[in-house]
Amino acid sequence: MDSFAGRFCRVEPRRAAAGFVTGLLAELEVKTCWQVAEQAGHARPDAMQRLLYRAKWDADAVRDDVRKVVADRLGDPDGVLVVDETGDLKKGVHSVGVQRQYTGTAGRIENAQVGVFLAYAGRHGHTLIDRRIYLPKSWTDDRGRCEQAGVPDTIAFATRSELADDMIDLTVNEIRRLINVLLIRPTHSSTYRLRWSHWRRRHQARARRAHYARRLTLELQP
Numbered sequence: 001m002d003s004f005a006g007r008f009c010r011v012e013p014r015r016a017a018a019g020f021v022t023g024l025l026a027e028l029e030v031k032t033c034w035q036v037a038e039q040a041g042h043a044r045p046d047a048m049q050r051l052l053y054r055a056k057w058d059a060d061a062v063r064d065d066v067r068k069v070v071a072d073r074l075g076d077p078d079g080v081l082v083v084d085e086t087g088d089l090k091k092g093v094h095s096v097g098v099q100r101q102y103t104g105t106a107g108r109i110e111n112a113q114v115g116v117f118l119a120y121a122g123r124h125g126h127t128l129i130d131r132r133i134y135l136p137k138s139w140t141d142d143r144g145r146c147e148q149a150g151v152p153d154t155i156a157f158a159t160r161s162e163l164a165d166d167m168i169d170l171t172v173n174e175i176r177r178l179i180n181v182l183l184i185r186p187t188h189s190s191t192y193r194l195r196w197s198h199w200r201r202r203h204q205a206r207a208r209r210a211h212y213a214r215r216l217t218l219e220l221q222p
Contacts, residue, residue, distance in 0.1 A: 004065035013055040016047040023048075067129055076122030083164040084119075085134070087112040096149045097135045116160050118167040132163040 001018045008014040023036030033045035033052070042048070087103025087110070088095075095113045103112040118130040139146060140157040147153075158166070 003069050004062045007057050007062050007065065009056070012047070013051050013057060016051040016055070017057075020048055020051060063130060066127070070120055070127055070129055074120065074122055074124045074127065076124055079120055079122030081168060082119040082121055082126075083116065083168065085114055085116045085160055087114045094149065096151060097133050097139055099136050099138050101136060114160070116163040116167070118164070130167045132167060134158075134160050134163060 001021070005014055008017055019040030020036055023039040024031060026039050028035050028039060033048040037045040037048045085104070087105040089106060089110055089112050090098045091111065092098070098111060098113045100109055100111050101114060102109050103114055105112065114134040116132045116134060117128055119126055120129045135151065135155060135157065137157050140155070143153065
């Protein structure tokens with residue numbers, strides 16, 4: 001927790017985050033807010049739900065902190081990236097991205113929410129380092145539904161393979177570069193390198209969005 005505790009400005013969400021991570025790592029058969037809260041010794045799931053739905057913290061910044069831990073502890077020049085998707089079966093229609101679709105979790109078409117995940121694996125260990133939620137066209141074509149669910153207007157439809165490509169494109173060279181500058185040939189402080197890394201990836205993503213927007217404009221021209 002020390003690696004990303006500073007991302008939470010208040011002590012309450014910081015404690016909730018510590019309990020939430022501990023619950024996720026615990027051997028619980030079902031990991032809902034209720035079960036995770038009980039694992040943390042809470043009588044109700046309010047603190048966990050507040051952490052996920054209302055507390056202000058930057059999930060992508062925490063992801064970057066996790067990557068720093070990965071580079072420091074698991075860094076390996078021969079490490080690889082592993083992509084996989086998984087589905088979470090749902091009964092309702094309000095969870096972001098939910099619809100009837102194929103999911104390997106059930107091995108058939110079910111009402112489900114699908115996520116695409118990126119993991120790093122090397123001889124020293126393995127861990128998740130990024131994630132994307134898959135939004136079917138039934139969601140991206142319904143901006144009112146997206147707005148109600150808190151999905152930003154900038155999110156457009158992307159296939160599961162495209163989501164994986166996006167994560168890998170931002171990660172392969174980044175992981176190699178971080179391993180190189182942090183472990184093999186450190187010439188600056190870790191803080192300097194990670195700040196520079198965050199700036200570079202942010203501008204790469206902005207350039208990519210602009211490229212796709214220009215390409216779409218050209219394709220739509222008569």
